[in-house]
Amino acid sequence: MNIDNLCLGVLSMGEASGYEIKKALEQRFSHFQAASYGSIYPALAKLTDAGFVSFREEAQEKRPTKKVFNLTSSGREHFFQVLMETNPTEQYRSDFLVLMMFAHLQPSERLRTLLQQQTDNIRAELQILQGIFNESSELTAGMRFTLEYGIAANQGLLNLMQQRSSTLLDELDQERSKPA
Amino acid sequence: MNIDNLCLGVLSMGEASGYEIKKALEQRFSHFQAASYGSIYPALAKLTDAGFVSFREEAQEKRPTKKVFNLTSSGREHFFQVLMETNPTEQYRSDFLVLMMFAHLQPSERLRTLLQQQTDNIRAELQILQGIFNESSELTAGMRFTLEYGIAANQGLLNLMQQRSSTLLDELDQERSKPA
DNA sequence: ACATACATGTAAATAGTTACATGATTTC
């Protein structure tokens, strides 16, 4: 799913400026997608050229004038086709796990810090997702599902981190003291 | 963690050719890292220039001659520094969750297929990880941990998919039949 | 006969991010 189509998706939920699309992605898609202004603004220009979105300029008091984009019917049709043709692929890249793979090369104080940081990060992410899930009214069924999905993964990981952090450190201490 | 440093990591476990590094990444790192030949061979050339690896050419019977790389002491030192300075960041990108976010725009037959595919993918990944965990001898503590980490996440997700797939479809049917 | 494994490497294309450029207003 490229940024162009992600913008169409956000606009399918209602008109928005480039700036507002970025905010929407941060608030509602951040645990599984990201985009910077440097990709959003060129995407909106391309989508305008392609006729998938149109915009009006809206002057504001004490704020810069903004371009408010909305989906054309051609854009809505196109986005439907995208949804029907996109494969449900996923990718996960973890420097944390790379560091764990080479745990035996690092001092135990460093590993203690890494495990603690990761545990904190997971706990924080879990609280963000649970916060949105519990406190937001008017979530679509799909959005509730994406939140529950993130909560399920992070809950599983938090349990593991709590059970295994200290035993991993013990195992590594044993490997260290036992020469081949 | 860029490909250069990932190559150093693989080589810290023993000498290898570019081809063998790719295989090692597929077998031991695939659930949290990836790399293609187009990035591995240039990385090895760069690392050789920098003096972090050296190689010998090994002629083989009935196989092309290969370059067997191994870490220099400078490379080993450098990789240690990389390990000490790398932040334990993670990134997750999911087209599956994007599709779920827009579940209300898709026919229920399509959603049924997507949910089934995702469930199958998670189950398959889980079995791969459990297979390696149970059947491999001589895993390092760090590698066992990376496997358990993947298993914990996927087990949490599989439980969710099994509980929620059908209720999500029901919820969407209700939203569809209830006009605003 | 067709695909897969072995083995190395380059060039073009992809898809972004980061930093820059500009500037008012509001909050801490």
Next chain:
DNA sequence: GAAATCATGTAACTATTTACATGTATGT
């Protein structure tokens, strides 16, 4: 007085993948 929010946009850079180029040997 500094940082954050609002607001748009471009240019340079980064890091990678995909496709190409080449060829033998083995398995199906």
